[in-house]
Amino acid sequence: MAKLPVGNMVAFVVLAGIVILTGAALFSAPKGVSNDVNGIQCQSMEGAVMHIHAHLDIFVNNERVDVPVNTGILQSCLYWLHTHDSTGIMHIEAPVARTFTLGDFFAIWGRTWGTNPLAGQTATAYVNGQIFEGDYRTIVLAAHQSITLEVNSNKTPELYAFPPGL
Ligand SMILES: [Zn+2]
Numbered sequence: 001m002a003k004l005p006v007g008n009m010v011a012f013v014v015l016a017g018i019v020i021l022t023g024a025a026l027f028s029a030p031k032g033v034s035n036d037v038n039g040i041q042c043q044s045m046e047g048a049v050m051h052i053h054a055h056l057d058i059f060v061n062n063e064r065v066d067v068p069v070n071t072g073i074l075q076s077c078l079y080w081l082h083t084h085d086s087t088g089i090m091h092i093e094a095p096v097a098r099t100f101t102l103g104d105f106f107a108i109w110g111r112t113w114g115t116n117p118l119a120g121q122t123a124t125a126y127v128n129g130q131i132f133e134g135d136y137r138t139i140v141l142a143a144h145q146s147i148t149l150e151v152n153s154n155k156t157p158e159l160y161a162f163p164p165g166l
Contacts, residue, residue: 043080047095055089
């Protein structure tokens with residue numbers, strides 16, 4: 001008789017584990033429909049014509065806001081603008097040469113995660129340490145660019161040290 005509750009408990013723990021693992025799998029990658037965003041496609045392969053990296057720091061009330069891992073990556077495809085981690089490195093990997101803006105990146109962020117931490121807020125923008133006059137969404141992304149966006153913050157913008165190979 002004493003073994004029955006233990007067996008039930010084991011079964012419960014195993015079941016709970018399966019539920020938790022299933023939940024983790026469901027929520028580990030963002031979902032969404034893979035419609036184009038500003039003409040930027042979501043494709044199964046990373047584009048090879050254009051491959052540059054830029055870096056984004058965001059501060060709101062002097063607190064860092066991480067750019068989410070897998071921004072622009074859905075279960076079945078990658079947008080030409082995406083992240084592979086939460087370092088703030090933006091990958092621009094496109095099969096065509098064209099201009100991409102920070103606004104494009106935020107639009108894809110919104111499509112991927114459904115959130116934009118700066119929605120409705122005015123940000124002070126810096127590009128490579130120099131203040132950017134105008135709407136941060138119009139910043140044209142360039143190789144090894146360091147972009148800093150600040151809302152109600154007084155951080156000193158930093159130049160990002162890109163890892164070798166990027
Ligand atoms: Zn890359």
